[in-house]
Amino acid sequence: MTAILAVRDLHVAIGRRGHAANVLRGASVDVEPGEVRGLVGESGAGKSMLGRAILGLLPANAVITAGTIAFEGRDLLAMPEPERRKLLGRRIALIPQDPMTSLNPVRRVGAQIAAVLSHHLGLSKRQARARAGELLAEVAIREPGRVLDLYPHEISGGMRQRVLIAMAFACNPSLIIADEPTTALDVTVQRQVLQLVERLRQSHGAAILFVTHDLGVVAKICRTMTVLHAGRVLEDGMTADVLARPRHPYTRALLAATPRADRPAEALRPVPPALIESLWSEAHRLDRLADAGLPS
Amino acid sequence: MRWGEIIRRVLLIPPTLAGVGLIVFVLLRVVPGDPIAMMIPPGASAADIARLRALYGLDQPILQQFVVWSGQVLTGDFGRSISLHQRVFELVLARLPATLELALLGTVIAVLLGTVVALIGAYLRGRRAEWAIDGGVGLLLAIPDFLWALILLLLLGVILPVLPISGRIDPQLDIAFGTNFYLIESLLTGRLDVAAALLQHMILPALALALPFAALVARLLKAQLAEAEDQDYAQVARARGFSRPAILLRDVLPNALIPTVALGGVQITLLLGGTVLVERIFSYEGIGNMAIDAVINRDFPLIQGLILTFAVLFIALNLAVDLLVTLLDPRLRHG
Amino acid sequence: MSDILLRTAGLSFAYPERGSSPFARPAMRQVVKDVDLAVPRGSVLGLVGESGSGKTTLGRLMVRLLQPTSGSIQFDGAEIGRLGEVEMRPLRARIQMIFQDPQSSLNPRLRLGVTLTRQLKVFGRLKGRQDARDRAADLLELVGLPTGFVDRYPHELSGGQRQRAGIARALALQPDFIVADEIVSGLDVSTQAHVLLLLKELRARLGLTMVFISHDLSVVRVLCDDVAILKAGEVVESGPVERIFSSPQHEYTRSLLAAIPLPDVEPGWLDDAGPASIQHLQGSAA
Amino acid sequence: MADLALTGVTERPSRWRLASARGGARLWLGAALVAVLLLIAIFAPLLAPHDPVEQDLMSAQLPPAWMTGGEWAHPLGTDSLGRCVLSRLIFAARTAVEVAAIAASLAAAIGIAFGLLAGSFGGWIDQGVSRLIDVWMAFPPVLLSIVLAAVIGAGLTSVVAAIVVVDWTRFARVVRAETLSQLQRDYAAAARVLGLTRGQILRFEILPNLVPLIVTLIAVEMGIAVLVEVILSFVGISVAGDTPTWGGMIVEGRQIVYQAPWIMALPIVSVIATVIGFNLLGDGLRAALDPVHRQ
Numbered sequence A: 001m002t003a004i005l006a007v008r009d010l011h012v013a014i015g016r017r018g019h020a021a022n023v024l025r026g027a028s029v030d031v032e033p034g035e036v037r038g039l040v041g042e043s044g045a046g047k048s049m050l051g052r053a054i055l056g057l058l059p060a061n062a063v064i065t066a067g068t069i070a071f072e073g074r075d076l077l078a079m080p081e082p083e084r085r086k087l088l089g090r091r092i093a094l095i096p097q098d099p100m101t102s103l104n105p106v107r108r109v110g111a112q113i114a115a116v117l118s119h120h121l122g123l124s125k126r127q128a129r130a131r132a133g134e135l136l137a138e139v140a141i142r143e144p145g146r147v148l149d150l151y152p153h154e155i156s157g158g159m160r161q162r163v164l165i166a167m168a169f170a171c172n173p174s175l176i177i178a179d180e181p182t183t184a185l186d187v188t189v190q191r192q193v194l195q196l197v198e199r200l201r202q203s204h205g206a207a208i209l210f211v212t213h214d215l216g217v218v219a220k221i222c223r224t225m226t227v228l229h230a231g232r233v234l235e236d237g238m239t240a241d242v243l244a245r246p247r248h249p250y251t252r253a254l255l256a257a258t259p260r261a262d263r264p265a266e267a268l269r270p271v272p273p274a275l276i277e278s279l280w281s282e283a284h285r286l287d288r289l290a291d292a293g294l295p296s
Numbered sequence B: 001m002r003w004g005e006i007i008r009r010v011l012l013i014p015p016t017l018a019g020v021g022l023i024v025f026v027l028l029r030v031v032p033g034d035p036i037a038m039m040i041p042p043g044a045s046a047a048d049i050a051r052l053r054a055l056y057g058l059d060q061p062i063l064q065q066f067v068v069w070s071g072q073v074l075t076g077d078f079g080r081s082i083s084l085h086q087r088v089f090e091l092v093l094a095r096l097p098a099t100l101e102l103a104l105l106g107t108v109i110a111v112l113l114g115t116v117v118a119l120i121g122a123y124l125r126g127r128r129a130e131w132a133i134d135g136g137v138g139l140l141l142a143i144p145d146f147l148w149a150l151i152l153l154l155l156l157g158v159i160l161p162v163l164p165i166s167g168r169i170d171p172q173l174d175i176a177f178g179t180n181f182y183l184i185e186s187l188l189t190g191r192l193d194v195a196a197a198l199l200q201h202m203i204l205p206a207l208a209l210a211l212p213f214a215a216l217v218a219r220l221l222k223a224q225l226a227e228a229e230d231q232d233y234a235q236v237a238r239a240r241g242f243s244r245p246a247i248l249l250r251d252v253l254p255n256a257l258i259p260t261v262a263l264g265g266v267q268i269t270l271l272l273g274g275t276v277l278v279e280r281i282f283s284y285e286g287i288g289n290m291a292i293d294a295v296i297n298r299d300f301p302l303i304q305g306l307i308l309t310f311a312v313l314f315i316a317l318n319l320a321v322d323l324l325v326t327l328l329d330p331r332l333r334h335g
Numbered sequence C: 001m002s003d004i005l006l007r008t009a010g011l012s013f014a015y016p017e018r019g020s021s022p023f024a025r026p027a028m029r030q031v032v033k034d035v036d037l038a039v040p041r042g043s044v045l046g047l048v049g050e051s052g053s054g055k056t057t058l059g060r061l062m063v064r065l066l067q068p069t070s071g072s073i074q075f076d077g078a079e080i081g082r083l084g085e086v087e088m089r090p091l092r093a094r095i096q097m098i099f100q101d102p103q104s105s106l107n108p109r110l111r112l113g114v115t116l117t118r119q120l121k122v123f124g125r126l127k128g129r130q131d132a133r134d135r136a137a138d139l140l141e142l143v144g145l146p147t148g149f150v151d152r153y154p155h156e157l158s159g160g161q162r163q164r165a166g167i168a169r170a171l172a173l174q175p176d177f178i179v180a181d182e183i184v185s186g187l188d189v190s191t192q193a194h195v196l197l198l199l200k201e202l203r204a205r206l207g208l209t210m211v212f213i214s215h216d217l218s219v220v221r222v223l224c225d226d227v228a229i230l231k232a233g234e235v236v237e238s239g240p241v242e243r244i245f246s247s248p249q250h251e252y253t254r255s256l257l258a259a260i261p262l263p264d265v266e267p268g269w270l271d272d273a274g275p276a277s278i279q280h281l282q283g284s285a286a
Numbered sequence D: 001m002a003d004l005a006l007t008g009v010t011e012r013p014s015r016w017r018l019a020s021a022r023g024g025a026r027l028w029l030g031a032a033l034v035a036v037l038l039l040i041a042i043f044a045p046l047l048a049p050h051d052p053v054e055q056d057l058m059s060a061q062l063p064p065a066w067m068t069g070g071e072w073a074h075p076l077g078t079d080s081l082g083r084c085v086l087s088r089l090i091f092a093a094r095t096a097v098e099v100a101a102i103a104a105s106l107a108a109a110i111g112i113a114f115g116l117l118a119g120s121f122g123g124w125i126d127q128g129v130s131r132l133i134d135v136w137m138a139f140p141p142v143l144l145s146i147v148l149a150a151v152i153g154a155g156l157t158s159v160v161a162a163i164v165v166v167d168w169t170r171f172a173r174v175v176r177a178e179t180l181s182q183l184q185r186d187y188a189a190a191a192r193v194l195g196l197t198r199g200q201i202l203r204f205e206i207l208p209n210l211v212p213l214i215v216t217l218i219a220v221e222m223g224i225a226v227l228v229e230v231i232l233s234f235v236g237i238s239v240a241g242d243t244p245t246w247g248g249m250i251v252e253g254r255q256i257v258y259q260a261p262w263i264m265a266l267p268i269v270s271v272i273a274t275v276i277g278f279n280l281l282g283d284g285l286r287a288a289l290d291p292v293h294r295q
Helices: A047-055 A081-087 A109-121 A125-138 A144-148 A157-169 A187-204 A215-221 A239-244 A249-257 A273-291 B002-029 B035-039 B046-055 B062-074 B088-123 B128-142 B145-159 B182-188 B192-230 B232-239 B244-281 B287-296 B300-328 C055-062 C085-093 C112-122 C128-142 C147-151 C159-171 C189-206 C217-223 C241-246 C251-259 C279-285 D015-042 D085-121 D123-137 D141-152 D156-184 D186-193 D198-235 D246-255 D261-289
Strands: A005-014 A021-031 A036-040 A062-071 A092-095 A175-179 A207-212 A224-229 A232-238 C004-016 C028-040 C044-048 C070-075 C095-098 C177-181 C209-214 C226-231 C234-240
Touching: A005 A047, A021 A036, A021 A047, A021 A062, A021 A207, A021 A273, A036 A047, A036 A215, A047 A062, A047 A092, A047 A175, A047 A207, A092 A157, A092 B232, A109 A125, A109 A144, A109 A157, A125 A144, A125 A157, A157 A175, A157 A187, A187 A215, A187 C251, A207 A215, A215 A239, A224 A239, A224 A249, A232 A239, A232 A249, A232 A273, A249 A273, A249 C189, B002 B062, B002 B300, B002 D123, B002 D141, B088 B128, B088 B182, B088 B192, B088 B244, B088 B287, B088 B300, B128 B192, B128 D261, B145 B192, B145 B244, B145 D198, B145 D261, B182 B192, B192 B232, B192 B244, B232 B244, B244 B287, B244 B300, B244 D141, B244 D198, B287 B300, B287 D141, B287 D198, B300 D141, C004 C055, C004 C209, C028 C055, C028 C209, C028 C234, C044 C055, C044 C217, C055 C095, C055 C177, C055 C209, C085 C095, C095 C159, C095 D186, C112 C128, C112 C147, C112 C159, C128 C147, C128 C159, C159 C189, C189 C209, C189 C217, C209 C217, C217 C241, C226 C241, C226 C251, C234 C241, C234 C251, D015 D085, D015 D261, D085 D123, D085 D156, D085 D198, D085 D246, D085 D261, D123 D156, D141 D156, D141 D198, D156 D186, D156 D198, D186 D198, D198 D246, D198 D261, D246 D261
Parallel strands: A021 A232, A036 A207, A036 A224, A092 A175, A175 A207, C044 C209, C044 C226, C095 C177, C177 C209
Antiparallel strands: A005 A021, A005 A062, A224 A232, C004 C028, C004 C070, C226 C234
């Protein structure tokens, strides 16, 4: 097994016992060292839930009912909490979705970066601050020394996302979960941020699980991709292959429903409701099988 | 932007106080009971009554009385108390420290208690024990300070008489104080035995004031903690390997405090207002107790002086809360 | 009858920034600057810009939710830029808006039936309760929702369904002109395509004139005849959709187009740090 | 889920079932307490074993029946004038309900009117109302009610007036703030685009959204009104004479608290149960009346 992250047959249910709804229905995803894998799906597909399960951030009413999440060969789900916390932020990092809300508004930027560094690497206050400045320079923030002393509301959205990226790379993790990191940004800023992530990934040698709903973003930054719907993996492969020759009808339908700036309107084909319904009824059939204790 | 708001608030203080003064003044002038009638010995002549009226300025039209009174107030002269025959300003000044100390003690107890309960409640979120905390807080909150005073008096003063239930200090102790801030003075001068004696008397009324306010702090802060913990920055902090208690204290609490102070800080005025009855119940010699006597005795100048005193305190507290919120929140500080 | 249904000239909007002191004269913040646009009858104009470009403010000026600080807005040949709330009211039947977030633009405590027929009631076009239900059901049908939804509350609907309800409300009095503000930006791709095609169909069927506000050029291409690119409150470039997409003149338009990630693998897209090129668009356009 | 997936068109439970489920235990407990209070108030003459003002100095300060020396003729004992404590508690509930209902509705009516006016018109009207509220907020509320009651003189009217004059601001402040914030929402803008007048927007769009809030405030205010009556009794300026009130009973009980602590304890318990009942009912109703799911 060479994969740095191996999610196997993950089942997650949400809600109270008796009224629980499945959000992941046996999803399996591998991420190889140093690669960027896109995890694509629409809302309700379970893509964010999968990312959160890896980070141990599932909401309080969610339960993992089956499956394993192996990171560098060790099952994260079987690991005691303190041990897992040592990995988080250090070996596995997160680039969150919304730069406006993901920084603590009452703490200075520098203090927030330094906290990660001293927590995981045991740096002194002074060292942590110096390193935080270097990290800001690395994510192409001008005047890093000044920015360290600013509060999040004093810098732009794009800059905040750079700070969050700096924090993700701070301890040289081997895996980064990027949860829709550019969705909240304008297109021009999105491009710069994607370029930055790619550059840092190369220099730090991290693998990235890139969660997104945007096939365009996947096409630009991911080597491999996994298409998720109703908590199931529908298609998986090299991005170039999947986009050029989608095998699953859902992937094909998604591509046809994505408006393209380079094609006239007539090319747009909405996803047939019948297809979605058949996918959901298949998912619910699997749920019933699982409830009855039968193998799917 | 925020500082502009604060300047605006400061500018609004004088008209607000003038409004308070005017309302009290007019209100008291329509009182059917005649204060003079209560002062004079039986059998006084009509001339005597008229003389007394003129002495207190009660023979002039209301508006003129108000103008005269306002002018005097501006020079620091609140008139003379009809029932106590002393200058109102001095009476209030002598009693105010007792009330301030009591309110301060109550606030300290409430904030400490409320914060601890809120943090425990936030930590236990989603567990069964959270329910018990919410229920307890709801109960504390529903019962107002003066009922707590009566309950505490009943429980710890009568049924289990462990604490004194009357006065500010044991009348048998004859201790000289340089100021009227007995508790603060004794603490500062290191007379801890005296402070303990004072606290024995103050603890029940302070607790009565503190309990509902503590519940308020606990409820507000707990809700804000829960909300702040659901924010992305707190979730992201968990993904960076920080433990939940560390996140609660370092990331969540400072954020939750801002709205809590903004919403709850204003409510300290309720605690301060509560001293009126609580002091009465425990025969504590503060301005609240004095105010009730003044109403019963129809002592106009004293009532006016006391209500203005409360109004000044309330407005000052509101302003202090605004300043505190501004200081706590960098978005407002630099905005 | 002019051929241009809505025309703005020198349209500007500014609001006073709250100053640091109540004594200082507040500085004015220009949100929309000197905008000249014309929307021909029966056409759809796309207003495109990034956050802070003033596109939403411009849309709200056009439906006169805001009063312009200067400049004119002509609707069907008549100046409406200075009309007061009361004078504007008769025109409300003809000028409508669809809001970005149906979650907040549909009153959470009212059933859809009530929301959809509100305007009919206000303009006295209802004959009793049953008529209201019928008209609401017709409107739901028009936007492809089950007629049973008249009794639903907004929170009982999915995002796409809510946005359809928002469209239905705007269509109640058969307006001539509709401003649609980012109405598909919160939707999933599959839902978004349905809503876009619904609008396209309604436009053809009802002969609507529209201003379609979006940050997403790809979406604009699906629906619009003309595009105006906004930056910092100013129109930097405008023209027919095909012209703007094939030969953008302004630097900013070009960088916007170049930044769109098309769903094609394109090595080098991430390396290109300089001013963006548009080759990748034209390369596959054929 | 698909845009048009028909999964949503399933059978829905009735409005009432949903509402009571949202209200939860609070709603039921609060409603039960308030219902008991109302029943006691309505049927006071039937429930009370004695005339509440009938004195019997021969059997004064009897303890409750279950304590030594108590007798079942006076289940909760008698006060220092030998009046039946249970009967007085029952009749006092009547006074409490009266005061609460009248005072809370009047305060609500005045406060809501001012709040709506300020919140929807803005400008100098809002400035005026806001300054008025500022002045009111600078008064110590307890002291103001005492002064008011003293000015008007003892009696039910004076108690009601003291509550209304002091507490209208509670409604005004909240309604003003909520109206302002509702008007900021997109659906208020949508209503303007639809051509609704200011009055229509208020009536059709804003008011329905204020209902849960107002109902909650009224319920809580009724509890507060009961408390203010107690406060005024405490200072000796509440409903006059022999009329039994909880506040009056507490004051009387306090005189003999060492000899007969239950005389003070029982009305306190009644007041607390009433206040908690109203608070729970208010909380429960707010949740029940809000169809929007909150997580």
